[in-house]
Amino acid sequence: MTKLSVNVNKFATIRNARGGNNPDLVKVAKDCEKFGAQGITIHPRPDERHITTDDVYQLSEVVATEFNIEGYPDERFLKIIEEVKPTQATLVPDSPEVLTSNAGWDTIKHASFLQDTIQRIKAAGVRVSIFIDPVPERIEGAAKVGADRIELYTEAFATGYLKNKETAVRPYANTGRLAKDLGLGVNAGHDLDLNNLKYLKEQLPFMDEVSIGHALVCDALYYGLENTIELYRRELQ
Numbered sequence: 001m002t003k004l005s006v007n008v009n010k011f012a013t014i015r016n017a018r019g020g021n022n023p024d025l026v027k028v029a030k031d032c033e034k035f036g037a038q039g040i041t042i043h044p045r046p047d048e049r050h051i052t053t054d055d056v057y058q059l060s061e062v063v064a065t066e067f068n069i070e071g072y073p074d075e076r077f078l079k080i081i082e083e084v085k086p087t088q089a090t091l092v093p094d095s096p097e098v099l100t101s102n103a104g105w106d107t108i109k110h111a112s113f114l115q116d117t118i119q120r121i122k123a124a125g126v127r128v129s130i131f132i133d134p135v136p137e138r139i140e141g142a143a144k145v146g147a148d149r150i151e152l153y154t155e156a157f158a159t160g161y162l163k164n165k166e167t168a169v170r171p172y173a174n175t176g177r178l179a180k181d182l183g184l185g186v187n188a189g190h191d192l193d194l195n196n197l198k199y200l201k202e203q204l205p206f207m208d209e210v211s212i213g214h215a216l217v218c219d220a221l222y223y224g225l226e227n228t229i230e231l232y233r234r235e236l237q
């Protein structure tokens with residue numbers, strides 16, 4: 001089964017736009033789970049443009065499904081992980097000023113840093129996933145540095161899907177199977193939506209989790225949150 005983890009960053013973006021507590025992120029997360037989300041994902045960026053540090057601790061008290069915290073593993077992030085102990089930490093090589101995540105890890109160039117970081121997070125009893133491009137050598141590198149899972153960075157798939165879906169999915173299917181053969185779990189995320197998700201699932205039936213935020217929140221503006229989560233879950237059946 002491929003679990004749907006709803007990334008609630010953009011609900012926090014809307015909330016922060018007016019400075020109050022509407023939408024209430026704790027209520028949103030609980031409702032997402034009530035409507036069928038099998039996980040909640042957040043990405044507490046250093047500038048707190050959406051998810052704040054307070055959000056992290058408040059959500060950690062209420063998330064009853066899988067709690068996935070994404071981010072660059074600096075000391076601030078690692079302290080949060082060690083204190084909150086989420087289900088999963090997803091390491092993303094983002095610099096603080098990026099508009100959104102735009103690259104996966106070079107697990108060869110940064111092997112030593114990743115190995116030490118993963119060891120520290122695992123010592124806290126937290127599962128570790130590495131945000132990664134579908135490059136075979138880097139998938140092999142993820143296994144070597146001790147990751148539990150990879151998260152395939154699917155922006156290139158989403159973009160290519162609109163032109164030629166077979167070509168777009170091929171590197172993801174190949175490296176996803178390689179990861180499985182190496183004993184890694186396989187997550188996927190970034191720019192997945194109601195148009196491309198079903199095909200990705202058909203070609204990578206072994207995926208453990210997809211984390212979806214931006215498109216899902218946009219769809220919820222039209223279809224409502226409960227209906228939208230049901231629509232995304234249906235694409236993963």
Ligand SMILES: CC(=O)[C@@H](O)[C@H](O)COP(=O)(O)O
Nearest residue numbers: 009043070092100101189190
């Ligand atoms: C790692 C990933 O692809 C997403 O979680 C992305 O980081 C979303 O971040 P924003 O919501 O800030 O665009």
Ligand SMILES: NCC(=O)COP(=O)(O)O
Nearest residue numbers: 007189190191211213214
């Ligand atoms: N890891 C991907 C994620 O959490 C959400 O990415 P997006 O759907 O907002 O592009």
